Amino acid sequence: MTGSSEVLHQTPSLSSQGALVLEAWKALGSDVGSSEVPWRQDLTQDFARGWPSAREEAWKYSPIAKLQESSLRPLADELRFELPEGVQACRMSAASGVVLDRVRDLMKISPAHRFNALAWLSDPWVVFVPRGVSPQAPLRVHAPRGEVNAWSCAGWLLVVDEDARLNVVEQYGAQVGALSWGTRMFLGSGSRVEHLRMQGAGVEAWGFAESIALVSENAHYVQVQVSTGGKMCREDADVRLQGGGGQAHLDATFMARNEQVLDHRTSIEHEVGDTQSHQLYKGLLADRSRGIFNGRVLIRRDAIGANAAQLSQNLLLSPTAEINTKPELQIDADDVKAAHGAAVGQLDKEHLFYLRSRGISEAKAKEVLLLGFALEALRGLQDAELMRVGRAWIETEANVLLTERDTSLGAEASRTSGSAT
Amino acid sequence: MSAAAAEKPVLLEVTDLHVNVQDKPVLKGLNLVVRAGEVHAIMGPNGSGKSTLSKVIAGHPDYEIVSGRIRFEINFQMRDLLELEPDQRAKEGVFLAFQYPIEVPGVSNRSFLRTSYNAICKHQGTEALSDAAFDQYLKSKMALVEMDEKFLDRGVNVGFSGGEKKRNEILQMAVLSPRLALLDETDSGLDIDALRIVANGVNKLKSRHNAIVMVTHYQRLLDYITPDFVHVLADGKIVETGDNSLALKLEEKGYDWLL
Numbered sequence: 001m002t003g004s005s006e007v008l009h010q011t012p013s014l015s016s017q018g019a020l021v022l023e024a025w026k027a028l029g030s031d032v033g034s035s036e037v038p039w040r041q042d043l044t045q046d047f048a049r050g051w052p053s054a055r056e057e058a059w060k061y062s063p064i065a066k067l068q069e070s071s072l073r074p075l076a077d078e079l080r081f082e083l084p085e086g087v088q089a090c091r092m093s094a095a096s097g098v099v100l101d102r103v104r105d106l107m108k109i110s111p112a113h114r115f116n117a118l119a120w121l122s123d124p125w126v127v128f129v130p131r132g133v134s135p136q137a138p139l140r141v142h143a144p145r146g147e148v149n150a151w152s153c154a155g156w157l158l159v160v161d162e163d164a165r166l167n168v169v170e171q172y173g174a175q176v177g178a179l180s181w182g183t184r185m186f187l188g189s190g191s192r193v194e195h196l197r198m199q200g201a202g203v204e205a206w207g208f209a210e211s212i213a214l215v216s217e218n219a220h221y222v223q224v225q226v227s228t229g230g231k232m233c234r235e236d237a238d239v240r241l242q243g244g245g246g247q248a249h250l251d252a253t254f255m256a257r258n259e260q261v262l263d264h265r266t267s268i269e270h271e272v273g274d275t276q277s278h279q280l281y282k283g284l285l286a287d288r289s290r291g292i293f294n295g296r297v298l299i300r301r302d303a304i305g306a307n308a309a310q311l312s313q314n315l316l317l318s319p320t321a322e323i324n325t326k327p328e329l330q331i332d333a334d335d336v337k338a339a340h341g342a343a344v345g346q347l348d349k350e351h352l353f354y355l356r357s358r359g360i361s362e363a364k365a366k367e368v369l370l371l372g373f374a375l376e377a378l379r380g381l382q383d384a385e386l387m388r389v390g391r392a393w394i395e396t397e398a399n400v401l402l403t404e405r406d407t408s409l410g411a412e413a414s415r416t417s418g419s420a421t
Numbered sequence: 422m423s424a425a426a427a428e429k430p431v432l433l434e435v436t437d438l439h440v441n442v443q444d445k446p447v448l449k450g451l452n453l454v455v456r457a458g459e460v461h462a463i464m465g466p467n468g469s470g471k472s473t474l475s476k477v478i479a480g481h482p483d484y485e486i487v488s489g490r491i492r493f494e495i496n497f498q499m500r501d502l503l504e505l506e507p508d509q510r511a512k513e514g515v516f517l518a519f520q521y522p523i524e525v526p527g528v529s530n531r532s533f534l535r536t537s538y539n540a541i542c543k544h545q546g547t548e549a550l551s552d553a554a555f556d557q558y559l560k561s562k563m564a565l566v567e568m569d570e571k572f573l574d575r576g577v578n579v580g581f582s583g584g585e586k587k588r589n590e591i592l593q594m595a596v597l598s599p600r601l602a603l604l605d606e607t608d609s610g611l612d613i614d615a616l617r618i619v620a621n622g623v624n625k626l627k628s629r630h631n632a633i634v635m636v637t638h639y640q641r642l643l644d645y646i647t648p649d650f651v652h653v654l655a656d657g658k659i660v661e662t663g664d665n666s667l668a669l670k671l672e673e674k675g676y677d678w679l680l
């Protein structure tokens with residue numbers, strides 16, 4: 001491995017975690033696959049700074065102070081695939097030809113979370129769907145489950161060739177410790193990917209996930225993020241619409257309770273015109289939990305006729321729950337459509353009354369409405385299996401949210417008017 | 422008619438009802454008696470309190486009952502309806518077809534209908550239907566209102582046209598077969614065919630055990646569903662009651678002669 005020991009010498013002020021990451025990197029042995037990672041040299045600087053600090057802009061609102069004190073040991077970990085028929089996989093170091101070209105495009109992008117670099121430097125798997133292939137079954141991806149005192153890092157890449165289709169179900173979240181999870185994909189022209197991400201970390205676990213999608217002309221990317229677990233989990237989704245007719249749906253439901261913090265950052269770049277993006281982020285926040293949605297949309301100068309819509313809707317189920325929602329629209333082109341909106345509230349009392357007027361009890365009506373609110377994030381899915389899996393997950397979690405508490409939600413909406421005198 | 426009517430049991434009795442909305446009096450001493458088997462039409466100027474009356478009967482929380490009472494026959498006894506929660510009223514057979522049906526995103530029409538139907542069955546002590554049996558039952562009701570099945574898997578009223586929403590209200594009514602159906606301008610915004618279909622649905626529900634109260638602005642509906650009584654509600658009170666000929670007179674002369 002060129003220069004990793006040299007690197008250590010160059011960074012005298014290396015923080016303890018930084019040293020741990022470098023050590024882990026060194027322990028990977030030979031320089032597997034990392035020559036495809038153009039930013040690996042910059043990492044030395046990054047690692048030197050250790051885990052991110054709340055003083056850094058991108059982390060200002062993520063409560064990670066505790067994490068800095070932790071002594072979690074970085075670990076390049078393994079994931080598990082269930083590959084559908086017709087879909088291939090190899091290590092990054094074995095990629096060649098067109099797949100390698102795409103891998104290189106994908107690896108030009110520095111990780112949103114620098115400590116996830118370990119995943120990308122440890123020769124990750126590359127999944128390839130050849131041209132026109134469209135398997136019936138979804139690709140299932142199981143992330144590592146975490147280890148005590150460990151910070152597991154894993155990631156994988158997906159290259160979907162022209163006119164191919166793939167449905168992906170990712171289930172991730174450490175049960176203990178922390179997990180860095182990365183997914184990078186390339187969608188060839190005319191392809192379609194439906195991508196269901198289910199984050200179900202353990203109550204004491206940390207999570208940092210990034211997803212990147214490069215979308216070519218006439219390709220359609222649908223991401224549905226369902227986040228429910230963890231002490232503090234952050235998701236960064238980065239989508240780049242690089243060809244005319246390209247479309248992205250980025251929808252999510254997050255459900256938080258107790259003192260949980262669920263932090264979602266999205267970035268959609270319309271690099272060319274005639275591209276569309278739709279975002280619907282739905283937060284359900286109970287107890288003293290906190291949700292964050294930061295949605296960045298960038299429409300580049302030449303992206304004439306781009307259309308971007310973003311909506312953040314949130315239900316606060318307790319007076320101590322909190323949501324920070326912030327759109328960041330940067331529009332450099334003329335003649336584009338960009339809309340955004342954010343709503344924070346309780347259950348709508350007209351909705352409640354409508355259901356109750358049909359004989360549905362107040363408690364049941366709330367349950368039905370909450371579930372309906374959360375299920376809307378599945379709107380972009382066409383695949384029945386993804387729909388079923390996503391629905392089941394949301395139903396289970398919505399139930400937990402309702403049965404373990406109640407009373408306060410939509411409280412003032414529930415009383416019937418005074419009695420006759 | 423009045424001699425025969427007297428023998429029929431009273432289903433709903435509204436007595437000297439005064440209702441405020443945000444401290445403003447809207448109903449100002451309203452009286453109404455509805456007997457089983459009857460069809461009542463309520464007409465009246467915009468803003469006179471027709472929807473307020475329907476919503477108060479259904480139990481909407483926004484209205485303050487200042488005085489008066491509403492009684493409803495439950496198990497052969499007249500009971501104070503105002504003591505019941507909205508869902509309990511529905512379980513006892515009160516149904517309101519909304520003037521402006523609410524859109525409920527994320528909740529499919531099918532599961533909404535099933536939840537509602539099963540809740541009411543449970544209350545009435547009958548077994549809830551299995552999903553398959555309910556779908557079968559639902560099919561027959563869909564046919565009645567000539568509604569396409571694709572509406573079942575969409576969110577409740579979400580993206581429905583004005584007329585489709587009204588038809589969906591009638592579907593709900595058909596599924597729940599209430600004893601007292603309050604139809605608040607269900608005929609507004611319907612095309613000729615839809616009006617016939619909706620009227621047909623209402624006529625199918627009609628029996629000597631239940632009653633229908635229709636709020637309408639148009640005589641047209643009454644060509645399809647003949648009311649036993651036509652009331653004029655103006656400024657929070659019933660100011661005139663007659664038979665179907667009153668509706669014709671209103672169509673011709675408007676309300677001025679009554680006010």
Ligand SMILES: Nc1ncnc2c1ncn2[C@@H]1O[C@H](COP(=O)(O)OP(=O)(O)OP(=O)(O)O)[C@@H](O)[C@H]1O
Pocket residue numbers: 442443447465466467468469470471472473474483520
């Ligand atoms: N929730 C409310 N908030 C404020 N004012 C209300 C509310 N509901 C009713 N009102 C007022 O009460 C009065 C009666 O309204 P209502 O809807 O009962 O009239 P209506 O007879 O049904 O009229 P229309 O024929 O136009 O449907 C109106 O002046 C209306 O503005």
Ligand SMILES: [Mg+2]
Pocket residue numbers: 471472473520605
């Ligand atoms: Mg009205």
